[in-house]
Amino acid sequence: MKFTYCLLGVLICLVSCSSRHAVHVPPLTSLSEKINCGKIYPQGKWQFVHSLEFSLADGKKGSAIGVSVIDEPVIECALMTIEGFILFQARYDKELEIIRAVPPFDNREFAGGLISDLQLIFFKPPAEEIISGKLADGSRLCRYLEKNGQCADIVFLPDHGWEINQYGPDKSRRRTITARVQPESRQWRPPEYLELKADDFSGYTLKMTLLSAEKIAAAYRPSSSIFR
Amino acid sequence: MKIKIVIIILFFALSLLTGWADSWEALKQNGTQIKSIKADFVQEKHLKILARPIISRGIFIFKAPDSLRWEYKSPVRSILLMHNGKTKKFMERDGKLIEEPGLSLEAMQMVIQEISKWLAGNFNDNPGFTAGLETGRRIILVPKNQAMARLISKIELKLSDRPGLLDSVIIYEGPDSFTRLTFLNAELNRQTDDSLFVEK
Incomplete structure (x- = not known):
C-alpha cells in the first residue's frame, strides 16, 4: 500500500498545504472587446x-x-490502477457522494480536493465579474472575479494552448493548469495534455495525458468519440 | 468384430466427455504438464459510469514454476515481472520505462500473481478463497476474508478447451465494476528464456 499512501499524501497536499513561493495576481490592461474564454470548456x-x-x-x-x-x-470520477483496480470513485451533484474508496483514499478531504481540481479543469470558474484584458507580455486573458476576493485567470498561450491560474482571497496563486491543445478547429477538442501544479511546499504536479474522450448523449449513449 | 468397433467408438466418445476440467485432481495433473505459456491478453474495465469499457492490451509469459511477465502495451505501457520470488514493476513515464520503487501489490496485481498458480493447476490452494468447480469449465473463487471481499467480491475463471489454458478471468469488485481478461493466441511449452522475467 506504500504507493497508494504516497499518492494520497501528494493529493491531500493539494488542498491543505500552505504557499511556498507566493505568486500574486498580475496586473492587466483592460480590453474593450470581450474575449470568448468559455470556448476552452x-x-x-x-x-x-x-x-x-x-x-x-x-x-x-x-x-x-x-x-x-x-x-x-x-x-463523476474514478481513479484506478493500470490493472483496472478501482482506488476511488465519487459523484458530485451539489453534494459529494463517495461510491468506493479503498484505504487510504477513504477520506472526504481527498475527495473534496479531487472534485475541486476537476471543477477547475472542466468548468468555468464562478464569477461576479469577468474582465477581458492583456498581460504585460501581450497574452490575452479573462479574469473571473469572485466576491470573496478569489479570482481565476484564463490565459491564451501563443501555441494555441491555454493556462488557468487560480488565486486565493490573499491574491496568491494556488493552482496552475496548463493545457496543450491541437490547433484550432471548428469542433471543440479536448486538450491532449493537461498539467496541474500546486503552489505549495509539496511541489506537487499532476500530468494528465488524454487516452480517450467521448461526447455522451442522453442515457450514456456515446454520440461521438475522439480516441488518441 | 462389430462389437469391438462399437466398444472402441464408445471408449473415444467417453474420453471426449470426460474433460481435463472435471475435477481438481485432473486440473492439477494437467497443470504439471505446463512448462511455459505465452499469450496475448485483452483487458476490459467495465464501470457503470463508463460509456464504453476501457480496453488495455498486452502479452503475458509464464514459465513453471512461478516466473511471470505481465506486460501492458496499450494504452499505457507497464511491465510486472516475477522471478525467483522477486517482483518488479516498470511504468512508462515521459516515454521511458521506470521501475516503481518500493512496489506494493494492489489487489489486481495479487490476482495476476495468482494466475501463475492457476496455470500450474493450483486453483483451490489459496486459503483466502473458497473455490468452486462448475459446469462449463468454470471456476468461481470467493474471498473468505471480509477485508479482501471489500476489494474483490468474486473471481470467475473460464478454462479453455485446450488442457492447461485459461480463456478468461473476470474479477468482480462489486455489482457495477468488473475487469475481464481474455487470453488469445496462446502458445504452449515453447523455449522461454529467463531473461524475459528479469529485464524490461
Missing part, C-alpha cells in the same frame, strides 16, 4: 479517460488511470 456531457502521473518535489511519483464524466455541474 466542453459543452454537454463528456467522458474523459486520462493517464495520470503524480510527482512531488522530493521525487516521489505515482501513476494511475483517471475517468471523469462531466455534465456541469455534475462530476
